Amino acid sequence: MAKSCEDVSARMMELLYGELPEGERAAIEAHLETDAGGCARCRAELAGLRSTRAIARQVLDETPPASAHQAILRAAAAAVAGRQPAPEKRAEPAGPSFWDRLRARWTLPTLATVGAVAVFLLASKIFLEPEKTYERGRQGLVPPPVEAPAPAPATAGEPATAPATAPEAERSAPSAAASRVAVPAADVPADGKATARAHGGPGAAGGLSEIGSGAAQLANKRRAAPERRTKEENEVAREEYAEPPTARRADRAFAQPPPPRSAAPAPVAAADDGDVLLDRQLSTRSRQNEGRGSGGGAYDPRLAEKKSSAPAKSTAKGFGGLGNDLVGGTGGPAGQASPGTLAKAAPPRERNAGASRAESAPVAAPAPAAPPPASAPMAAKRDHRDEAASEEAMADEEAPVARSKKESDKSARKAETPVARADRLFSEGRWAEAAAAYRDLLRRDPRNADAGRWRQRLAAAEAALVPSAPTAAPPPPH
Amino acid sequence: MDGDESDEALMTAYRAGEVRAFERLLARHEKPVWNFLRRFSRDAEAAEDLLQEVFLRVVKDAQESKAAWKGGAKFSTWLYTIARNLCIDRARRAVHREAASLDGSGPAGTESTETLHDRIASTDALADAVVADRQAARRIDRAIADLPDEQREVFLMREVMELPFAEIATVVGASEPTVKSRMRYALEKLRGALADLGAVVISGAAESTRSG
Structure with a gap:
């Protein structure tokens, strides 16, 4: 157009x-x-x-006076220099490094402990209802209604064959004795035991019905294997375990109408053949983990929870170092000690039930494996000590790890790409992304020599994010 | 960082403490700002003070937590707004003093005479290239200084700072058509004032303009 x-x-x-x-x-x-x-x-x-x-343009190309140029540059540098120390000081000593250290040392163990305690409290709330527990305890002690009678006879038959072969087997493999001895104990109440747990067996702090049934399965498997025990051994075991103060306390506790918490031990302990196996697996794992370092720390708290439902001995054992030491102190090698533990677990029930039953069923003698109620707190204490030990170990492990990580992060090759990226984003005016990039850099490597600059740029990018008015000074009236 | 970094990125970097970013900003904008101030204030000495003040404002703003310039705004618009407003403020404060020299006092008066003389005797001036250049420069200075403020600022922003009309409109707070119209008035006035110069200078300059 x-x-x-x-x-x-x-x-x-x-x-x-x-x-x-x-x-x-x-x-x-x-x-x-x-x-x-x-x-x-x-x-x-x-x-x-x-x-x-x-x-006109011929006169519009004057060079500005050098004096003004220099004055401006001086002012610009001075302003920055005057401002610089503040953020540097603020950032360096109290900044993320302190946080890192704190976090490495305390957070994980604390969370683990809190978690374990929370699980324990929750479980005790659910499983340790005084009335129900009391009822169940009585049911277990008085002529049992349905569950109790069945398991006792069933298991009673098995040990009968045992005495003859058992001694040799134990002598030839002392360490195996533990598991073998455990069998009778578990056998007696194995069925009743598992059900008791599934119903919310008292001792089952962390031992949820899953574990209970798992234990029962293991116990059943056990039955297939040669498992026997002489009466003498049972006697010895009983004597041994009658002596420790914890055992005595347990007895006392059971002499009276069982307090809500202690009513359960027998059933709990009964499952313990399975638990022992479990413990063994777990303890092996935990030992491996300890060997590995900080990994063990993360694992232990969980173990502690499971342990709290198991007899004191197995708990101690599960925790490797300290646990084994304790065991060794009382009964020598871990393998020899554990039968005792198991034996200890059952008696309360037996004693409460009456001697007649114990005699009629030889099984009942080895069976006594219920954890003495008093030993549960003890175990808990041990757990705590173990936990504390593992915390320390973990802190010691992690601190250097974190430190060495920082060192390696410092190396230019690692930090280079992210830094370049952050700078590029910054220079492109992509403030949000640049801010995120610098924040990331600072988090990963707060002690980098360049961290001051990152911090400044982060602050600047964040400031730049704020939406702005296009003009600064209000134009005076014309 | 390369030389292509935007003003905004440089300013943000300076705000983050990078003095070198500010140096680059200064290198980029000092000359246009200076030439704008120099022509808009009509006073070289005042222009030097103003130049420092403009950039000191930038420096100061970069240190403020509640900065006037935000990342989202165009730096040049902000910078030239500062320059213009400082110029206008100063002119207002010194209005009584300026009033006395409105039609040129001292050297300006001489220049004015010269300009008139040159206009009459332009062909003589051409005889000596050096003299001609100097005289021509003075005449151009004078012609620009004689433009009304609102035309002069638009003309300078367009020619010296090379701002697009839309941005000039933002800086001076007027509509874009108004800005274009002021620009046109300014150019026509200059053409009238420099017509005789044009006959000589044009031959070369016009060619380069055309070819460009």
């Missing part, structure tokens, strides 16, 4: 400064064509303005 002189004149400034809309340029240029009947007047107008521009 042809443009009139008015159209061209109206667009003269855009034409002169190259701001013509693309759609109009061709038409306007056509109007100004030198040949083909272009408008000479408009062409002259444009030429005149162009030459005026050219003339």
Whole structure:
């Protein structure tokens, strides 16, 4: 579409400064064509303005005075220098490094402890209801209604065959004695035991029904293996375990109407063949974990929870170092000690039930494996000590690890790419991304020599994120 | 960081404590700001003070937690707004003093005479290239200084700072058509004042403009 002189004149400034809309340029240029009947007047107008521009611009290229330039630069540097120390000081000593240390040392163990305690409390709330426990205890002691009678006879038959072969087996493999001895104990109440647990067996702090049934399965497997025990051994075991103060306390506790918590031990302990196996597996694992270092620390608390439901001995054992030491102190090698533990677990029930039953069923003698109630707190204490020990170990392990990680992060090759990226984002004005990048850098490597700059840029990028008004100073009235 | 970094990135970097970023900003904008101040204030000495003040404002703003310039705004718009407003403030404060020299006192008066003389005897001036250049420069200075403030600022922002019309409109707080119209008035006035110069200088300058 042809443009009139008015159209061209109206667009003269855009034409002169190259701001013509693309759609109009061709038409306007056509109007100004030198040949083909272009408008000479408009062409002259444009030429005149162009030459005026050219003339005027000759004086508009002065160099600013050097004195002003220097003064500005000095002021700019001084302003930054005056401001610099503040953020540096604030960031270096109290910054993330302190946090890191704190976190490495305390957070994990604390969380683990809190978790374990929470699980214990929850479980005791659920499983240790005084009335129910009392009822169940009585049911177990008085002529049992349905569950109790079945297990006792069933298991009673098994040990009968045992006495003959058992001694040799134990002598040849003393360490195996533990598991073998455990069998009778578990056998007696194995069925009743498992059910007791599934119903919310008292001792089952962390030992949820899952564990109970798992224990029962293991116990059943056990039955297939040669498992026997002599009466003498049972006697010895009983004597041994009658002596420790914890055992005595247990006896006392059971002499009276069982307090809510202690009513359960027998059933709990009965499951313990399975638990012993479990413990053995767990303890092996935990030992491996200890060997590995900080991994053990993370694992232990969980163990502690499971342990709390198991007899004291197995708990101690499960915890490797300290546990084994304790065991060794009382009964020598761990393998020899554990039969005793198991034996200890059952008696309360037996004693409460009455001697007649114990005699009639030889099984009952070895069976006594219920954890003495008093030993549960003890175990808990041990757990705590173990936990504390593992905490310390973990803290010791992790601190150097964290430190060495920082060292390695410092190396330029690692930090280079993220830094370059952050700088690029920053220079591109992508403040949000740049801020995130710097934040990430600072989190990963707060002690980097460049951290001060990152911090500044982070602050700047964050400041830049705030939406802004286009102009700063209010224009004074003209 | 490379040389292509935007003003905004440089300013943000300076705000983060990078003095070198500010140096680059200064290198980029000092000359246009200076030439704007120099022509807009009509006073070289005042222009030097103003130049420092403009950039000191930038320095100060970079240290403030509640900065006037935010990352989202165009730095040049902000900077030239500062320059313009400082200029106007100063002119207002010194209005009584300025009033006395409105039509040129001292050297300005001489210049004015010269300009008039040059206009009459432009062909003589061309005889000596050096003299001609000096005289021509003075005349151009004078012609620009004679522009009304609102035309002069638009003209300078466009020619010296090379701001697009839209941005000039933002800085001066006027509509874009108004800005273009002021620009046109300014150019036509200059053309009238420098017409005789144009006959000589144009030949070279106009060619370069056309070719460009």
